[in-house]
Amino acid sequence: ASIIQYQPVELTGNGDNDCALLLNGPGRSSHFDYQYNLLRGSTLDYNGPHTCITYAAVNAAYLDARKRVLVAQPHGDWKAEDVASVGELLMDISINLARTYGLSYEDIEKGLPLIDTSKTLIREVCPPYLSNVECRAGKYRRLDGLCTNLEHPTWGATNTPFTRLLGPLYADGMSDPRISLTGRHLPGSRIVSRTMHPDQGFHDHAGTVMIIAWGQFMDHDYTLTGTPLDPFNRNDPEECCGKPQHLKHPYCNEIPIPDDDYFYNHYNVRCINFIRSFPAARPGCRLGSKTPFNTLTGVLDGNTVYGVTEHHGRKLREGHAGLLRMNSAFAEYGLKDLLPLKLDIPDEGCTRPNASMYCFEAGEIRVNEQLVLTVMHTLMAREHNRVARELALVNPHWDDETLYQEARRINIAIIQHITYNEFLPILLGKDVMEKFGILLHKDGYWNGYDNDVNPNVIDAFAAAAYRFGHSLLPTAVERWSKAHKFIASKRLSDLIRRPYDLYRAGVLDEYIMGLMNQVAQAMDDSITQEVTNHLFKKVGARFGMDLVSFNMQRGREFGLPGYMEFRNFCGLPVGDTFEDMFGSMPNETVAKYASIFEHPGDIDLWSGGVCERPLPGSMLGPTFACIIATQFSYSRRGDRFWYELPNQPSSFTLEQLEEIRKARLARVICDNTDLIDTIQLYPMVLPDHELNPRVPCKSQVIPSMDFSKWAEFPHQSFFDPLGKK
Ligand code: HEM
Numbered sequence: 001a002s003i004i005q006y007q008p009v010e011l012t013g014n015g016d017n018d019c020a021l022l023l024n025g026p027g028r029s030s031h032f033d034y035q036y037n038l039l040r041g042s043t044l045d046y047n048g049p050h051t052c053i054t055y056a057a058v059n060a061a062y063l064d065a066r067k068r069v070l071v072a073q074p075h076g077d078w079k080a081e082d083v084a085s086v087g088e089l090l091m092d093i094s095i096n097l098a099r100t101y102g103l104s105y106e107d108i109e110k111g112l113p114l115i116d117t118s119k120t121l122i123r124e125v126c127p128p129y130l131s132n133v134e135c136r137a138g139k140y141r142r143l144d145g146l147c148t149n150l151e152h153p154t155w156g157a158t159n160t161p162f163t164r165l166l167g168p169l170y171a172d173g174m175s176d177p178r179i180s181l182t183g184r185h186l187p188g189s190r191i192v193s194r195t196m197h198p199d200q201g202f203h204d205h206a207g208t209v210m211i212i213a214w215g216q217f218m219d220h221d222y223t224l225t226g227t228p229l230d231p232f233n234r235n236d237p238e239e240c241c242g243k244p245q246h247l248k249h250p251y252c253n254e255i256p257i258p259d260d261d262y263f264y265n266h267y268n269v270r271c272i273n274f275i276r277s278f279p280a281a282r283p284g285c286r287l288g289s290k291t292p293f294n295t296l297t298g299v300l301d302g303n304t305v306y307g308v309t310e311h312h313g314r315k316l317r318e319g320h321a322g323l324l325r326m327n328s329a330f331a332e333y334g335l336k337d338l339l340p341l342k343l344d345i346p347d348e349g350c351t352r353p354n355a356s357m358y359c360f361e362a363g364e365i366r367v368n369e370q371l372v373l374t375v376m377h378t379l380m381a382r383e384h385n386r387v388a389r390e391l392a393l394v395n396p397h398w399d400d401e402t403l404y405q406e407a408r409r410i411n412i413a414i415i416q417h418i419t420y421n422e423f424l425p426i427l428l429g430k431d432v433m434e435k436f437g438i439l440l441h442k443d444g445y446w447n448g449y450d451n452d453v454n455p456n457v458i459d460a461f462a463a464a465a466y467r468f469g470h471s472l473l474p475t476a477v478e479r480w481s482k483a484h485k486f487i488a489s490k491r492l493s494d495l496i497r498r499p500y501d502l503y504r505a506g507v508l509d510e511y512i513m514g515l516m517n518q519v520a521q522a523m524d525d526s527i528t529q530e531v532t533n534h535l536f537k538k539v540g541a542r543f544g545m546d547l548v549s550f551n552m553q554r555g556r557e558f559g560l561p562g563y564m565e566f567r568n569f570c571g572l573p574v575g576d577t578f579e580d581m582f583g584s585m586p587n588e589t590v591a592k593y594a595s596i597f598e599h600p601g602d603i604d605l606w607s608g609g610v611c612e613r614p615l616p617g618s619m620l621g622p623t624f625a626c627i628i629a630t631q632f633s634y635s636r637r638g639d640r641f642w643y644e645l646p647n648q649p650s651s652f653t654l655e656q657l658e659e660i661r662k663a664r665l666a667r668v669i670c671d672n673t674d675l676i677d678t679i680q681l682y683p684m685v686l687p688d689h690e691l692n693p694r695v696p697c698k699s700q701v702i703p704s705m706d707f708s709k710w711a712e713f714p715h716q717s718f719f720d721p722l723g724k725k
Contacts, residue, residue, distance in 0.1 A: 016056035020115045023051040023107060051101055058093065058120045058287075061100075065092035071125045077309055078127050080226035080295050083159045084278035086125055087293070091279050093122070094287040095174055108174065109167050112287040126285035130154060139649045140405045141412075141641045143306060143313045145297030148455065148640055154283040155454040156298040156638060158308045159226065161280035161291040162459035163298075163634075165627070166569055168289055168559030175279070175290035177253065177556040180602045187596040189255050189552035190272070193532055194262065195596050196589070196607050197548045200526035201475065203519050207426060207619065209372065209477065210515040210684045214423050214665070215469045217376040220304050220364045221415070222635075223462040224295045225554075226278040227251070234348040234365075241271035251276040253557055255549045263533045267543045274550065276557045291459075292558055296364075298456040299639040300419060302412040305380050307363040316340075316363060322388035322403025324381050330505045335674045337385075338502060339367070339378050351497040353539055359499060370492065372477060374499040375511050382672040384411045390707040398712075406710065409650070413643035414663040422665055424632060426684050428625055429618035436629035438636060445646035445657070448637055455638030458631050460566060463558045464606040465627035467551050468620060471610045472520040475528045480513035482675045484687075484694075489514075493534035493544065509675045516669075516683040523619040525589060525611045551606040563608030563623065564601045570626035575600065584621070585611045655709045662703040670697035671704075 069089040072082035098108055117123065118131065133154070135147035142148075148156040171179040180186050187195075228251050230237045240252035255272040257264045264270075280293035296303055305324070307313040318325045326337035339360035342350065350359035350368045359368040362377040388407035392398065398406070420440050424433055433439045440446070476489040487510055490501070501507050521528065527548050537544035567584075568574045575581065578594040589611045597603055605623075612621020620628065636642055641650045643660055652660060666679045678694045680687035681702065687694050695701045 016059070017054050019052035020055045020058050020120070021053045021111055023053070023101070023103075023111060053097060053101060053115070055120055057097065057100070058115060058117070058122070061093040061096040062089075062121045064096060065089050068092060073125065077311065078129060078159060080159060080278060080293075081228065083127060083281050083293065084226060084228075086127060086281040086285065087279035087290075089125065090122070090281060090285060090287055091175060091290055094289065097287070098174060105167070105173055108289050113282065115287055117285045117287065122285050127281060129157070130160075130281055130283050130285060137640075137649050140409060141299075141301055141650070143303070143308050143310060145299060145301065145308070148297070148299055149451060149638065150640070151451060152283075152454065156456060158295055158297055159280075159293055160456060161282055161293045162225075162462060162558075163454060163456045164291070165458050165460050165630070166561050166565055168291075168459075169561045170289060170559045173289065175559075177553075178559060178561070180597075181562075181599045182602075184598065186556065186602055186604075188258065189549040189556070190257050190261065190264075190546060191596055192552050192604060192607055193527075193546055193548035195592055196611065197525055197527045197532065199475075199529040199532065200524075201528070202522040202524060202526060204472070204522045204619070205519075206685050207472070207520045208516055208684055208686055209474060209518045209520050210665075211423070211426060211520055211619075212469055212472050212474075213372045213376050213515050214418070214684060215427070215472075216369075216373050217304060217380075218300070218419055218423065219466055219469065220296075220366055220373070221300050221302065222294075222296060222298070222631075223457045223466070224364070224366070225462060226280070226293045226295050227275050228278065234345050236273065236275050238273050240273045240275070249275060251278075253553060255546070255553055263529070264543065269543060272545050272549060274553050277554075290559065292463075294457050294462065296457075298454075299635055299641070300412070300416050301641070302363070302380070302408065302415050304362065304364040304367075304377060305384055305411060306408055312363070316361070317400075317404060320400050321392055322398070322400055322405075322407050323385050326381065326385065329503065333505050335505055336382055336672065338508070339374070339381055342368070349497060351536070351539060353498075353500075357500060359497075360502075368497055368499050370497070371495040371499040371501060371511065372515060374502060375508055375515070378502070378508060379512075379668060379672050380411065380415065383414065383668050384408065386671055387411055387707075391710055394707050394711040410660070410710075412641075413652070413660045414668065416643050417660055417663045418665050418668070420632070420636070421663075422682060422684060427619050428629055428632075429615060432615065432618055432620075432625045432629050436633045438629060438632050441644055442661075443658070445651075445654070446642075446644035447646055449640055449642065449645050449648075450637045453634055453638035455635045458627065458634070459558055460560055460605060460627050461631045463555045463560055464551065464604075465609060465624045466631070467606055468523060468610060468624055468628075470531065470547055470551065471523050471525070471527055473528050473531055474518065474521055475530050477511070478514040478518040479507065479510035480517045481510065482513060482677060484513065484517060484678075486517075487514075492528065492530040493537050496530075496536060506675060509673045512669060512673060513676065516680060517686070519686060523610070523614060525607075548606075552604045555604050555606055560605055562601050563603040563605045566605055566609075566623050566627065570623055572622050572626075585613060653709070659705040659707075659709050662705055664702055666697075666702045667704060670702060 071089050072085040074082050135150045135153050145157040147153050154160050169178045170176050237249045239249040240254035253274050253276045255274050257270050277292035279290045325340050327340045328337050341358040342361040367377045384407050387410050388403045476491050478489040479487045531547040534544040535547045564574050578590050578600050581590045609624040665683050677697050680692045680694050682692050685692050
């Protein structure tokens, strides 16, 4: 096979008939042949004459696409739907060129993105944040993540494409959801869900529900896929099932439910609504196949607390003393504040029993997805205000902005430290962390920032691997007393989008006590029916939706290749037959796969990943461990604001860094709750007399940070020993 070479062409005269892209061979097919996906271009014969795609051809495709696609050109912030309109236009142009020139898989994936579209009419509509951002190195990171990397301003920023670990597998080579390697349909997502992921309820041996809470809180720091939303209540549109084609939402990709479904057939449910993701506009508005995009930042930057736009960020602030706005509902009892009420668009992500009940507002829109998550948001918002007050004591001359930014910088460092110091060692285990270079330094600076690492979220992380948490979900969530005694529990589905228990004084602390004392479900193929049959159940309804089906449907519509390809990427043994899988998962699991899939290469990544046997010392099997560790490595090495770094405007002093290293989740809980006075050292693991003892909050076994290390001598003009000013 010949080596494929693409030649992006340097324009000097910018003539319309100059080549924008030279293909080393002729066009091969006038339609997208799924075979090309399978062959991935590797055995194609490229011995023909060169094919030249001219700037004139790109411009013609652009003008043609503009007739079909209405492109948004907002003056202020670019919202996901605005970006998507440009994404749709770019897809239309790419499809047009692919058809005209009969482009192969390889041409679409590697050739089209080489065209410099800033030399075409496309530049008229390219969002400014994707085409020309000037960065200056400052002390504080931007909320939208732009300029995290000074040379590549969009790396890690909001509303930019997910990173592909492997080239996508779309049925049409461009955007249609993946189909079987045989060219036929895959088994429906619900069939995979009910066959492979029934509710068996095994428990983990040591991990507490706090892992789930922190895990989901981290997920919401990382990833929220851009999808169309209902313009009124900002929830997923429900315009797929049962609608005639012409009334369906254009992004519908509904999930059929077989007639014989053991659960949904009782309620005559034959279909579950599902909406596809938006197409991204790539940086520089480059062409290519559909890539979904992330509306959050790829770095860990506490957007859960602070938001990702200036407008939202401002709204969350009190406006003085660097504080975040809170709701002092229990001030009369001397109890700590709750998050503020979500008053605008109150139904967004919130199931309200009546018009006088409100959910909560925080930096991330899914704060009310389930009560336990709301609890974590409350803790970290309280922590911000606690840090801001401490800083004000040592620096009374600091204004609102300085206090806010400094408290934010410290709070983000605390989140990063707890994640890598307490959460990842339990999730991945020390061996995996060592292998992927993500063990923290114990002292001194860590000088590992790498300008060439893009911290954007990996597609397979968002659409599959980091959804491992769905396997840990319990059927009921428990409340415990401060004396570590069980009080009561509530069904998980009754807490999803219904965080109202928190309006009862003292209950937040009881949930936190529960999080630390209740054991999580095992990380395995079994998933609670609370989310496979009852997800987002409406008030009074007896059934809901299926999260496991969503995971599969999302992976397919993202164009994620199958589980086997990711094993291969991770250097793990792969095979062409089901028997080849016996080593990595139980025999019965393999047999069940063989009963529904035609080819082992078709198995969905999320499904295969949760079925793998965990690695020693880890909660995860090798494929998920590899994808998740890769992401956490990118997010550290690609973050110019990472808290351990030296020599950056944002760097802490060594003394301050030593204080940040004292941060512990147990201390955050002790400092930001009302009743809790004893706690195990590592709240994500069950208490144990020897390994994880309970200690009093006031004991210095759980150290506190010393904020005097942030004391700054007032600037000369503030300092007036004679008291004349
Ligand atoms: C009761 C708890 C939870 C509920 C109700 C829930 C529900 C959901 C839903 C509805 C989606 C969107 C599915 C789609 O349309 O593709 C989702 C996505 C996701 N979930 Fe969960 N989830 C929960 C817990 C968790 C946990 C504990 C983790 C991780 C530790 C997690 C990780 C993710 C990730 C990474 C995504 C993809 C986000 C995106 O890019 O849009 N979830 N979850």
